[in-house]
Amino acid sequence: MFNIQRLLKRKYFFLGGIFVLAIILLGIIEPVLLKRNEAEWGTTLESRVKELKWEITSFYAGNEKDLNTKLSSLISGIEAKKESEGFSSILNSDEWKGYSILLLDSYGWTVAFSNFNENIFPLNIYNSKPGAMFYVQTALIDYLAVTGKLNYGGNSYTIVLGLPVEKKYSLNTSYFEPVSLTDDFTRKYQTKFEIHPGTEEVKIVDGREQSVAVFNSANEKIATVVFETPTLSVDQEKIREVISLLQLIFLLALIIVLLIKLKDWLGKISSREVQSLIVILLIAGFRVLFFIFEIPTRFISGELSDATFFSSAFGFGIVRSPLDLFLTVLSILCITIIVYDLVRNAGDEFFAGNKTARYTAGGVIIVFYFLLLRAFGASIRSVVYDSTLKYFKDPFLIPDPTLFVMHINVLLIGLSVVLLAVSSLLLFFRLGGGKKKYYFLFLFVVLQVLGFIYDIIQSDPQGSNFTRSFYIIFTYALAYYILTKKTKSVFEYSIFLVIASFLSIILLNHYNKRLERTSLPATAQEFLRGNEKLNEFIAIQTAVQFSRENELIERFRSGENNFDPYSFKLWSESVLPREILSLHISILDTRLNELGHYDYNFENHNPIEWDTKKEQDYQVKNIEDPYSGNLVFAVLAPVKHDDVLLGYVEIAIHPLNNYFNRKQCYNILSSYNQRLNSTVDFSQLIAFLISDRDIASSIGNISLNQSDIEYFRGKLKSEGDEIYVSRKIEGKSYLIFLQKNKPELGGGFIGVALRTRDLTVDLFDFFKVFFIHSLLILAFTILLFIFRIKLLWKTLFNFRARLLYSLIIISIVPLFLSALYFKSLVEEKNQDDVNYKLQRRAMQIERYLQNYFSESSLIQNEVFDKAHRDLGSEFTLYENDWILYTTLPGFYKSALLPYALNSFVKENISDKEGKQVLIDENIDGYKFKSFYLKTNYGGKSIIINVNSAFNEVNLSLSNLEVDIFLFGSYSFAAVMIILFSSFLAGQISKPIRELTRATTAVAAGDLDVKVDYRDKGEMNNLIEGFNEMVEKLKQSQLELAEFERETAWKEMARQVAHEIKNPLTPMKLSIQQLVASYNDKSPKFNSIFEKVTSTIIGQIETLSKIASEFSAFARMPKLKIEKVDVKKICAEAVSLFDSDLHIKVACGYEAVEVMADSDHLKRSLINLIRNSIQAGARHMEIKITITGENIELRLADDGSGIAKENIERIFDDNFTTREKGMGLGLSMAKKYFESIKGSISVARTSGKGTEFLIIIPKTAGM
Amino acid sequence: MRLSGITYRNSVRLCLLAFFVFTLTINGQSKKPSEEEKIFRQIEEGIGKSSVDKFSGYFLNKVFISLATGTPKNYSANQAYYVIKNFLGIHNPTGFKFDFISGGTANPFAWGELKYIKNGMKGKAKVFITLINEKNQWKISQITIN
Structure with missing residues (x-):
């Protein structure tokens, strides 16, 4: 019959079996599924295509619904606004970020706009039906839009709400925010998509393509979406991925089950070292396994798995991304924690051995210690050199996830090294065996000297003298602290983390400085690179490529005549921004008239003359600009369709890429600076x-x-x-x-x-990273606290804890509040500073224009150009809410910036009496401050705009710098406060804790306790008074015990005498009677003799009964047998002696249960510990092991030992070598252990110490 | 036998000598690939077979890599290996050949078109590589895939 009990006992075995079966089954099912998929592909494809078409149309329908809902909300928002508020305050609010909005009056003029840079609006904006979605196509961006009607203030408006769905240009910089519905569809459905906005029919030439027309709610066609039919291979790949994923999940589940079983099995191994070695091998094995199967990078895509942020070739690629590095470092950390724990808890027998062996081992350990420093340096070096992350130059106080993970990695590397270094030093100290302070001081000096020599003998030492010295100082101090500390606490790891953070940041800074230094030659090389041939080649290739672009051909054929934005688009998507600094792209008609152009840092004023009769793929020319003297290399490539010439693409460059002659290279547009x-x-x-x-x-x-x-x-x-x-x-x-x-x-x-870099900059860099580390350390400490809250609950509100909380609260809260205050103050000051600096520039321009206007008759634009050259400022002028002049035509012509005046500015200064305003603006993800100043120029009202995107505005202290200095330095201060508070609280509360412990011991019956604490003041008086009180109590108790013993003995003797007297009296009388009758020769002698003997025998029986009853009375009291945890009892007994003796309890088990009397057991242990103290022991180890059916306790001390002649007698009653001893302790202990079928014996004894062995059967007491 | 002052034996020797000289001249004239070209061919093979190991040994300490996806940056040689490897892992090459290789300049470069399959879809990209001479060794200083 099915045995449930047996099943439950072997549940892991069955689970494991199921998982293995599942993995195998999936492997068998996969080819079957693939074959079936192939066979049914025809039908599947049909339904898949239908589904795709439905999803596309649903997507658009859903979008229309969302847009209309948003539009209603926008209209309600505008209608509810105050009259004093302009429209732009609603349009530019955060709620509408990501949307483009136009507000048109009844004549179609723009009243306000937001995020819409087009200068000419497509006609369908004016012709669309309210609520019916349509496409708005501009040169650079396509939008999905809806229109609505709005009535406000007695006027009627049309409002257009657009959602950008396709950015047709791309910038290879970190500021570009890509938007592409085509790419989204392609990614989602894993097939190629093309979206054709508009009503025209799209011809499908390829049989693999499908199309679906998209209609709005007014049943108007707005677009045609063309896609390639899904392929069988892609579909089958999906099936394979799903099967593979399921197999992986079952494999992970199997591993978890095996780990659970392993835990039970490990628990049975008595040797801690063997246990630890197995766990270490398992951790290493799992890491390698995860690396081979690419777990979890297979499931986590994105920046964490991206090698572009960090990757190293170390370990065959086991650290090839930030996430891989994290897993590897975490595995190493787990191993180092195990090693540290082993070393920390190693018994003295581990360090026994002859001097030669110990010294050799010590030498090896020191070599390892310094090699560890080298490994530390190499790891941090790799983190800096093999990464594109800027650890110190990140523009945010809280970094993005990838950088944050790398900070965690750096901290964990530091922690692993510190743990291993401290472990090495602990081993070294214990092998040496020295105990005096001078010994440790001498060793420290020796280590520093050895470290210095070690660096000298290396050709390329890791780190610097400074880093090496600090490494030795901190790890040595930590190791010494751990060695001399009596109790262990997991919160030690927080201290380790602080030291690890400090050391790792020092190294990080060192290598970052080195990298900056070594990057200078590369930069110089880049400046001097002879790029002439290369640039010419790129110009030719690009011109030919552009001339063959289908979109360009279509634009020519459709009769377009403004190619400015399109020229920019072509430039942005080519390799030109990454390679060539100065260029000019023109789109020309068949007569070489310019239809549009885009310039980037290019200075050439003369049109280039070409021979259009040449029938070539391209022509080239080398000319010299007469104004600037710059050499110009130009390419002309014809644009044709079916051999009919439509126009030309012209590219002109300055082939010698002299960076020094550039006008300006803006990071918004080009990554060239990044490249340099x-x-x-x-x-x-x-x-x-x-x-x-x-x-x-x-x-x-x-x-x-x-x-x-x-x-x-x-x-x-x-x-x-x-x-x-x-x-x-x-x-x-x-x-x-x-x-x-x-x-x-x-x-x-x-x-x-x-x-x-001076100290200020170094400190700035230190605090920047330390702030992140301190958050991690704090989070770790809180987590530790939460996990150990059960154990810590009793101490949560004790005197020490309350003292600690008080110290922390009174220090950190004001610190935090002052940081917030200074931050807001500096932010406000910076805002004012930016405003002031931009205002100053604008006013400079204003004065210049007014001065020149009144003094010179120069043509208007020439005045403006001169202002630009003389003042070195980039600015834009507006008249009647439209651009009048700009020093940056490229940005406006390309529609990156709008020709129309910003709506907010229009409403606040153009239409009103306001004179100036400072606002936030952006180009893609690049944010900047923009200042607008209204002024009078030749009787006309114009607005001058200067901004921080194109004009340098240096703040003495940026918001980020303030954040870092404040939060970085304050977090450092907070960590120091917590550490010192903890130390201080410990010191102040120590005498209270000693007193508490002593009081508990006294309450438990131990009157030999004494508080050994030297201090001045009231505490000293309290301690002395307590010790005196205990001594007196002990005396009184001894006297009382003596008196009671005497009284008891007397009483017992009296009673015994009394009881014995009773039968003796009749015995005496009977004998007297017998003697009398014998003397009298009485005839009744025989009967008297019988009577007397009978009486005497009776009384002897009575005496015998009295003796038996007294014997039974003296028997031991009954035992109270129950399940007790031997480990816990040991800990309780040990806790009474902490200040007198260093006692270590070594037990490799969670609990060791036995059936026994807990009081007796505890009293026996207390007795043994007290004996050790009285024998002069300073250290004691209690080792608890399970051997077969017995539990063994070995109590070993380093006292003076037991004299040979006394060994046999120590368990005897009343045997004692002490003046005031009763001689009952060991004998009672022996009686107790024997009563539960156990034993106690002396395992060994000598002048160096004694070891007692107690054996208790597991079933003792049963 | 004499032929205008030259014996038969000598004339044969002369012919043989002329033949050797001619052969050597022809061989000398047939172009030996330059060091740069050899490196470019290795790169070509490596990219075509998605095997970065074939040319990773030529990476400069800092390689400027600009890919179709992501911001162009300078990468260490270690990073460059994985960046290119990951890229070719996603964009599985189906064919690659350099259309143009320039040599004999301070900065030789090569330009070609990469055909690939990504997520089941075919695509093309322009590949552009430059070399730089560092301590008399040609190293890859830039890789652009657009």
Whole structure:
């Protein structure tokens, strides 16, 4: 019959079997499913295509519904607004971020707009039916939009709410926010999609393509979506992935089941070392297994699994992404915790051995200790060098998830190293065996010297002298603290984490500085790179590629005449932004008239003359710009359709990519700065190009004088073609890399300089990372606390804890509040500062324009150009809410910025009396401040706009810097406060704890306890008084016991005498009677003799009964047998002696249960411990093991031992070697253990200590 | 036998000599691939077979990589290996050949078209690689896949 009990007992076995079966079955099912899928593909495909079409139409219908709901909400919001509020306050609110909104009056003029940069609106905006969704196609973005009617203030408006669905350009920078419905569909359905907005029929030429027309609620066609039919291979791949995933889940479940069984099995192994080794091998094995099966990177895609953020070739790729690194580091940390625990709890026998063996082991350990430092340095070096993350330059106080995970990795690496280093030192200390403070001081000095020598002998030491010294100082101090600490606490790990954080940040900073230094030659190389041929090649390839773009051909054929935004689009999607700094793209008609263009840092004013009669794929020309003298390389490629010429694409570049001659390279548009140097903050970089005579060009805020130039020239002449020098320029220290320039590139030399980092910057960097680490440490400590709350519950509100809370609260709360206050203060000041600096620029421009207008007759645009050149500011002018002039035409023509004045500005200063306003604006994800100033120019009202995107606005202390200094330094202070408070609370509460412990011991009956604590003041008086009181109590008790014993003996003797007297009296009388009758020769002698003997025998029986009853009275009291945890009883007994003796309880089990009397057991242990103390022991170890059916307790101390002649007698009653001893302790203990079928004996004894062995059967007492 | 002052034996020797010289000249004239070209061919093979190991040994300490997805950056040689490997893992090459290889310049470069299959869909990308001479060794300084 099915035995449920048996089943439950072997449940893990059956579960494991099920999982294995499932994995095998899935493997068998897979080819069957694939074959079936193939056979049914025809039908499946039909239904799949139907489903796809339905989903697409549902998507659009759903979107229309959502847009209409949003539109209603927008209209209600506008209608509910106050009259004093402008429309833009609603349109620009956070609720409408991500939407584009237009508000048109009844004539179709724009009243207000938000996130809509187009200069000319498509006609369908005006013609659409309210509530019916339609496509709005602009040069750069396609929108899905709905319109509605709004009545406000007696006027009627049309409101257009659009959702961007397709960005037709892309910028290869971190600011670009891609939006593509096509890509979303492609990704979701895993087949190629094309969306054709509009009503035209789309011809399907490829038999694999399908199309679905999209209609709005007014039954108007708004788009055609074309997609390739799903392929069988993609479908089958999905099936394979699902099967694979299921198999993996079952495998993981199987592993969990095996681990549970393993735990039980491990519990049966008595040797802690063997247990630990098995667990270590398992951890390592699992990590390797996870690496082979790509768990969990298979399931977690995204930045955490992306090698572009971090990857190293170490361990065959076991750390090839931030997530892989985390798993590897976590595995290593688990192993180091096990090793540390082993070392911490290692018994003295582990360190026994002859001197040679111990010294050899010590030497090996020291070598390991220094190799550990090398490994630490190499790991942190890899974290810096093999990563594109900027640990110190991240622009946010709280980093994004990937950077956060890397910070965790750095901290965990540090923790593993610190744990291993401390373990090594603990082993080293214990092998040495020294105990005096001078011994440890001497060792510390030796270690520092050895560390210095170790660094000298290496060709490339990891870290610096500073990092090495701190590594030794901190790990040594920690190891010494652990060695001398009596009790163990898991909160030690928090201290380890603080030290690990400190050391890892020092190393991180060291390698970051090194990387910045080594990046200078690469930057110089980039500046000097001869790119001429390369750039010309790229220009030709790109021009030919553009000329063959289908979209360009369609635009020509549709008669479009504004190609400005399209030129920008072409540029943004090509390789040009990444390669070439200065270029010009034009789209020309068949007569070479320009239909549109886009310039990027290009200066050439003359149109290029081409020979249009040439029938070639492209033509090239090399010319020199007469104004700037720059060389220009130009390419012209014809655009044709069916051999009919439609127009031309013209690309012109400055082939010699001289970065020094650039106008400006904006990070919003190009990643070129990133390419030049991604390590150093480019805005901090300084570079100069010195020709054979003088400084030719420079970048950054620096001006060299003649002596600087001569100094550099001299250094290059004497020390080589590539050198590093340190020099003070304009009072600031710089590290400069100098490199000679090749003669063919102009000769001279180039210098790339980095400001030398002072202590302020180093501290800033330290706090930036420490803040993150401190959050992690805090979170860890809180978690530890929560997990151990059961154990800690009793101590949660004790004196020490309350003292700690008080110290923390009175220190940290004011700290936190002041940080918040300063933060808000600085943010406000910075806002004012930005406002002030932009305002100053705007006013400078205002004054300049007014001055020149009144004094000069120059044409308007030339005045503006001159203002731009002379003042070095980028600005835009508006008149009648429309652009009048801009120094950045490229941004406006390309529709990245709108020609129309910002609605908020219009409402607040253009239409009203306001004079100036500062607002937030953005281009894609690039946010900046924009200042608008209304002014009078030649009798006309114009608005001057300057912003921080194109004009440098340096704040003395940015918001981020303030956050870092405040929160970073305060978090450091908070950690120090917690540590010191904990220490102080411990110190202050120590005498109270000692007193509490002593009082508990006294209450438990131990009157030999004494509080040994030296202090001044009331505490000392209290302790002395307590000790005196206990001593007196002990005396009184002894006297009382003596008196009671005497009284008891007397009483017993009296009673015994009394009882015995009773039968003796008749015996005496009877004998007297017998003697009398004998003497009298009485005739009744025989009868008297019989009577007397009978009486005497009777009385003897009575005496015998009296003796038996007294014997029974002296028997031991009855035992109370119950299930007790031997480990717990030991701990309770030990807790009474903490201050007198270092007692360690070694037990490899959670609990050790036996049937016995807990009081007797406890009293026996207390007795043994007290004997050890009285024998002068300082250390004691109680080892609890289970051997077969018995539980063994070994109590070993380092006292003076038992004299040989006394060994046999120590368990005898009343045997004692002490003056005041009763001699009953060991004998009672022996009687007790024997009564429960156990035993107690002396395992060994010598002048170095004694070991008692107690054996208790598991079934004792039963 | 004499042929205008030259004996038969000598004329044969002369012919043989002329033949050797001719052969050597022809061989000398047939173009030997330059060091840069060899490296580009290895890269071509590596990309075509999705095997980064074939050319990862040529990575400079810092390689500028610009892919169709993501922001272009300078990567360490270690990172560059995995970045390209992961990219080719997702974009499975079906064919790759350099259309143009320039040499004999300070910065040789090569340009080609990569055909791939990604998630079952075919695609094309332009691949562009430049080399730089560092301590008399050609190293890959830039990889652009657009």
